[in-house]
Amino acid sequence: MESNALMWFRKGLRIHDNPALDHACRGSKRLFPVFVLDPRYLDPDPSAFSPGSAFAGLNRIQFLLESLADLDSSLKKLGSRLLVLKGDPVHVLCRILKDWDIGKLCFEFDTEPYSLARDNKVKVNRGKPPLTYQSFVALAGEPPTPLTHTYSVLPPIGDLRGYEVLNIPTIQELGYGDVKQEKFSPFRGGESEALERLKKSIDDKEWVANFEKPKGDPSAFLKPATTILSPYLKFGCLSSRYFYHCLIEVYRTSKKHTSPPVSLVGQLLWREFFYTAAFGTPNFDKMRGNKICKQIPWRDDEELFAAWREGRTGYPWIDAIMIQFLHWEKGRDVFERLLIDSDWAINNGNWLWLSCSSFFYQYHRIYSPISFGRKYDPTGKYIRHFLPVLKNMPNEYIYEPWTAPLSIQKKANCIIGIDYPRPVVDHSSASKECRRLMGVAYGSKPSAEENLNISRRKPEGDDQKEHQQNASKQRRKLI
Ligand SMILES: Cc1cc2nc3c(=O)[nH]c(=O)nc-3n(C[C@H](O)[C@H](O)[C@H](O)COP(=O)(O)OP(=O)(O)OC[C@H]3O[C@@H](n4cnc5c(N)ncnc54)[C@H](O)[C@@H]3O)c2cc1C
Numbered sequence: 001m002e003s004n005a006l007m008w009f010r011k012g013l014r015i016h017d018n019p020a021l022d023h024a025c026r027g028s029k030r031l032f033p034v035f036v037l038d039p040r041y042l043d044p045d046p047s048a049f050s051p052g053s054a055f056a057g058l059n060r061i062q063f064l065l066e067s068l069a070d071l072d073s074s075l076k077k078l079g080s081r082l083l084v085l086k087g088d089p090v091h092v093l094c095r096i097l098k099d100w101d102i103g104k105l106c107f108e109f110d111t112e113p114y115s116l117a118r119d120n121k122v123k124v125n126r127g128k129p130p131l132t133y134q135s136f137v138a139l140a141g142e143p144p145t146p147l148t149h150t151y152s153v154l155p156p157i158g159d160l161r162g163y164e165v166l167n168i169p170t171i172q173e174l175g176y177g178d179v180k181q182e183k184f185s186p187f188r189g190g191e192s193e194a195l196e197r198l199k200k201s202i203d204d205k206e207w208v209a210n211f212e213k214p215k216g217d218p219s220a221f222l223k224p225a226t227t228i229l230s231p232y233l234k235f236g237c238l239s240s241r242y243f244y245h246c247l248i249e250v251y252r253t254s255k256k257h258t259s260p261p262v263s264l265v266g267q268l269l270w271r272e273f274f275y276t277a278a279f280g281t282p283n284f285d286k287m288r289g290n291k292i293c294k295q296i297p298w299r300d301d302e303e304l305f306a307a308w309r310e311g312r313t314g315y316p317w318i319d320a321i322m323i324q325f326l327h328w329e330k331g332r333d334v335f336e337r338l339l340i341d342s343d344w345a346i347n348n349g350n351w352l353w354l355s356c357s358s359f360f361y362q363y364h365r366i367y368s369p370i371s372f373g374r375k376y377d378p379t380g381k382y383i384r385h386f387l388p389v390l391k392n393m394p395n396e397y398i399y400e401p402w403t404a405p406l407s408i409q410k411k412a413n414c415i416i417g418i419d420y421p422r423p424v425v426d427h428s429s430a431s432k433e434c435r436r437l438m439g440v441a442y443g444s445k446p447s448a449e450e451n452l453n454i455s456r457r458k459p460e461g462d463d464q465k466e467h468q469q470n471a472s473k474q475r476r477k478l479i
Pocket residue numbers: 226227228229230231233234264267268269270271272274335339341342343344346347348350351354479
């Protein structure tokens with residue numbers, strides 16, 4: 001029997017390869033495409049360390065609004081529109097399900113065949129998520145092919161029974177009128193932009209076939225060395241399955257191509273790997289109570305943390321990007337708020353990785369905030385762009401401006417300690433201390449639940465051996 005269907009857009013903000021939308025349209029007389037603006041996620045939080053809500057920075061909120069506007073415009077072309085409501089989604093949904101006489105509610109989680117297949121695979125592995133990339137890839141197999149169905153028209157919207165539906169609000173209308181931010185991220189939100197960006201990447205078949213991380217230049221910002229599709233994947237403006245399929249098509253017509261983990265398909269598999277690990281690991285986003293996380297006595301120094309968060313460590317490369325110094329949970333929180341592609345599983349997974357808390361265990365390998373950036377960008381273009389205060393510093397001092405003689409600092413119009421901070425720590429001794437404490441933590445094998453005071457324990461030989469074996473099993477991945 002034909003019924004009214006409600007398509008609840010949450011993450012999959014797109015028309016293409018959208019199984020939930022496909023189910024919602026099938027056999028439905030009326031279709032109510034809904035997005036609920038959740039005040040918990042969107043309302044301004046004046047106490048947050050940067051403009052935005054309690055959960056998201058302004059750039060990400062703006063990206064979401066752009067994605068909604070694009071979705072609304074695509075729906076309009078198909079004779080429908082996005083019905084925007086505001087409130088606690090649980091309450092709003094419960095009311096409209098009844099009031100609009102909805103017979104079928106569709107949203108992406110339950111109906112997404114890829115998720116179901118993935119979850120079933122996890123169960124096949126005796127309910128344990130695979131914890132190495134290689135074992136994940138071996139278990140995951142091929143994803144199902146994306147839906148190729150295109151719509152010429154959608155079922156009409158039914159009677160709204162007096163409900164006031166909103167237009168997509170502007171950032172000012174969301175309550176951010178007093179925020180002085182004129183420019184947002186250069187990456188515009190939305191499915192149209194996502195598909196265009198994807199097309200640009202895959203049109204360059206040679207680039208796709210030869211893509212190899214970490215060979216690209218991480219300091220390239222005008223013409224990035226990667227696809228910049230992660231925010232579109234995060235909001236579901238782009239289907240990861242469709243992306244994967246397009247890449248496989250390119251490979252099919254290429255003489256040779258790179259392979260996971262370094263290839264572009266390999267990058268997408270990292271995404272799925274972290275999703276799977278996160279899905280099957282209780283307390284994935286914490287150190288305590290997280291069985292796969294090393295228990296490390298991270299320093300808890302609010303001043304150092306704020307210097308890092310606000311880009312005033314005195315190390316230009318760090319200040320221009322941000323690398324980790326303190327407890328990974330704190331760095332994760334900063335990224336969770338500020339990244340436009342912020343994604344729970346991937347952000348936590350990468351922080352666990354880079355802090356050598358899980359997945360990757362070569363803690364003695366510490367990136368240098370001086371030589372790492374210099375290798376890719378010897379003249380410091382990236383630093384000069386994002387830290388204009390250093391723009392006149394000669395090349396030889398750009399990564400270590402505190403070593404420049406005063407006469408050079410004066411000539412460059414940048415006095416260290418006044419115009420740009422001195423280093424907050426001496427990297428050489430701080431990294432030695434970090435390595436020492438991590439060595440102790442690795443050797444002490446505490447239980448996840450323990451309230452730790454690791455530095456008092458003695459290293460145990462067997463665990464060191466186990467760590468070394470793990471480390472050699474894991475392949476280095478540079479992000
Ligand atoms: C500390 C830290 C936190 C991170 N937090 C996030 C996050 O919140 N959300 C997020 O999407 N990515 C996160 N990443 C991973 C990675 O940095 C971004 O996915 C990548 O920069 C996106 O650029 P791209 O789309 O051009 O990637 P490409 O190199 O073009 O790769 C294509 C896609 O593969 C996936 N991918 C690539 N690298 C990774 C990776 N290391 N882990 C998982 N998936 C990957 C992404 O979906 C990406 O869009 C984090 C990395 C680090 C080091």
